[in-house]
Structures are given as structure tokens and as C-alpha cells.
Amino acid sequence: MHATDDEQPRDLRTRRKLETREAIGAAALRLAIEQGPDGLALVRVRDIAEAAGVSPRTYNNYFSSREEAICAFQADRARRLGRILRARPADEPLEEALTAAVIEHAIPPPDRAGLRMIMETPELEGEALKAFALAERPLAEAIAERTGTDPDRDLYPNVMAAAVAAAVRVAGRHWVTGDGSEPFADVLRRALAHILPAVTRKE
Amino acid sequence: MHATDDEQPRDLRTRRKLETREAIGAAALRLAIEQGPDGLALVRVRDIAEAAGVSPRTYNNYFSSREEAICAFQADRARRLGRILRARPADEPLEEALTAAVIEHAIPPPDRAGLRMIMETPELEGEALKAFALAERPLAEAIAERTGTDPDRDLYPNVMAAAVAAAVRVAGRHWVTGDGSEPFADVLRRALAHILPAVTRKE
């Protein structure tokens, strides 16, 4: 009864498709990092396509904007959170399950340069926010399943999901801003500790 | 020592400028609502400009995308939150001050059709998320001021600001999704109640 099912296909075609998508996304991010936050306009579509070994037309079969391509990896990563939470044992308290899921979600830690690039570039930040927001829905569903609430009717699971996503986002920003000596997982734990006391169900 | 100062100018020029900006934003939103979430592509720049009684070139002196123009009112509204919180009495407990600020911020309640349009249109939602994220910084600064923390070093004020913004956002979505019988302020209160218990300072 999953609302989001990401099957892992053995189909050759589908695998190629995934590969090209990742190739384009990786190329886009790499070029963006090379140019830096202020040179985003210099990253042309044809450059991305060429770097990915693909035609410009194909690039935009997969993405409808450069921002989307650059943030693809982050979007895919964010989508994992809900699934990971579902995989936690059902009898685990929500607070622990959430923490564990978020930490597990951060393995391996995201590419620091990439995250930094995205967080420091306004246009990319917007796209990243969209990615985070998209991840909230499956997360809310997973939370609802654990708490016996309904994401379509109740505020609780949606607020919790949004708050957790917000904490992860802030933690990421903090991590890329600092000197990086503190492990990402630790920053995540601290950020979550600020909002998790609010898991108290009241309705 | 404000980081964001929105002066209210009596200058004729500046007033005209503000009027133009609002005229364009209002026209953009109105046209978008007319076309509905699926007809966003039909809202051309020249239509917006014409409806606002201004040249297309002028339109894009103010906004660099239709989405930005359509969501301008929401962005301006979001920016108010930090200022409102600062205006609350300094001795008021953070939890109460936050609630009061958010409620006050919702007066007058936002245009339901506009909010609905924005929430139901993916491209606009992205822009709205950016607006919310932009409002987080001044909010975090206001929270930091109240709690004696530093938004540049500490996680706490940033996490709290993001969580509050997230709650407001979710409340807004819930409000426009439902039948609207419940006042927006009540939805806000309920949403905040889920995260405000987390105001416990731990570091």
C-alpha cells in the first residue's frame, strides 16, 4: 500500500535511462561547482549535455531546467528518507526511529562541495527546497503509519515531517558553513534534538 | 543593529516604485488564478505587464520570473514575521511570543484563492518555499536575540525558525485544502502546538 514505489529494475533500458540521468546530473553539478555560485549563468545547457555525452535535446528530456539537473542528486537523496523510516522496526519509538532514519539517511555523507554550492546559490537553493518539500509527503506518510494518524486529515504527521526536514536542512547548512570538523551525523543529532521533544501526540 | 531594515519611505519616487511593484504582483496573481494551476504557461509576461499598465521591460525590472511576480505578495508577507516577533514585549516567554507573532502575522488572513493557487502549482510552490526560507533568517535573528544565542554559530535559533516557518507553511496548506470552516488562526495555533514544546533550550 505504498504511495511511492521505487522499484529497482533489471531491465537494460531502464538501467541505461537511470545511468544517463545520473550522468547528466553529475555533469551539471560538476560544472556548476567549477564555475562557483556567481557563475551559474555560465553553465550552459550544451555544456552539461556535452559533458554528459548526450545531446542537448536529451538533457531536457530528463530535466526542464539547469537547476533541476544540478540538484537531482540531492532530490533523489531526499526521497530516500521516507523509505528508510518505514524500514525501521515498527515497535521502535517514533523519536528513536526518526533519529536513526535521519542518521542512516546521511550514509554516506553528502558531497560537501556540492551541498555548499547548492546552499550558497539562491536559485539552486530554491530547487533544493522543492526537493526537500517533495520528500516531506512520503515522510509524513511513514510518520502517520507509525502514529495511527492520517496525513490527509491530521496536521500532526505533516508538521512533524516538515519540522524534521527543516532540521535536516538547517543541519546541512550549518555543516557546510563550518570548518567541517564536526561529523555531519553529529550535527544532525543536535539539530534533531531541538525539535524531537515535540513528538508528543496531542490530538 | 537590525540586519534587515524595511524603512517606510515618504519619498514620492519610492512610493510609486512600491505601487508599481504591487500592481505587477497583483496583476500576475490575478491572471494566474484566472488560468488555474494547469494554465500557468498561458500567463504571458506581456499579459501581466499590460494588466498592470506597464511595459514588459519594466515588469522584469522588478521580477526576473513570472513565478516570482505571482508569489511576491506571499514573499512580502513572510518577511513581516521576524519584525513582528521583535515587536513583542521582551519579557514575554518565547513560546507565547512566537504564537502571538504568528497569529498577528496572519492578520488579515491571506487571500485563500491566491494561497491555494500557489500551493497547488508546483512551480509556484517552489517560489513560495524560497520566500519562506528567506523569512527564516530574520526570524532566526529575532529568536536568537530573545534567547541569547548566535544565529551564525548556534543551531538552535535556526532550527526553531525553520520549524516555525514549516508549521506555518503546513498550516496554510491544511487551511486551503479543507473546507475553510476553521479559521486560519486556529489552524496555526494547532500546528504550532505540535512543535512549540521543543523550545526547550539545551545548549
Place this chain on the structure above:
DNA sequence: CCACAAATTGCGTGCCACGCACTTAGTGCG
């Protein structure tokens, strides 16, 4: 082996963001 489906590509079209230069309108000072 063959028909079918799906992905890649080239081409053409309409739209848009933005730099530049010019005009028009407000402002402040002598």
C-alpha cells in the same frame, strides 16, 4: 526473425531574461 516499444536526436518555434541607451519624471540646491 520480426513487429513493437522506448529512448535519442535534430529541427523549428515561441518565449523570456537582460544589457544598453534613451526618454521622462522627481528631487534638492543655489
Place this chain on the structure above:
DNA sequence: CGCACTAAGTGCGTGGCACGCAATTTGTGG
């Protein structure tokens, strides 16, 4: 009360991008 100065509005030209369409290549299944 003009007069220089500044700032906003505007027209035009350019480069770039998203996307529909149709042809081609590349897997897939009977």
C-alpha cells in the same frame, strides 16, 4: 524659481532555453 542630478520607465536587440514534432536508432518479446 530654475537647473543640474538622479532614478524609474521604455524600446530594441541578443543569446538562450523549453518543448512539440517527427525521424532514427536501440532494446524487447513473441
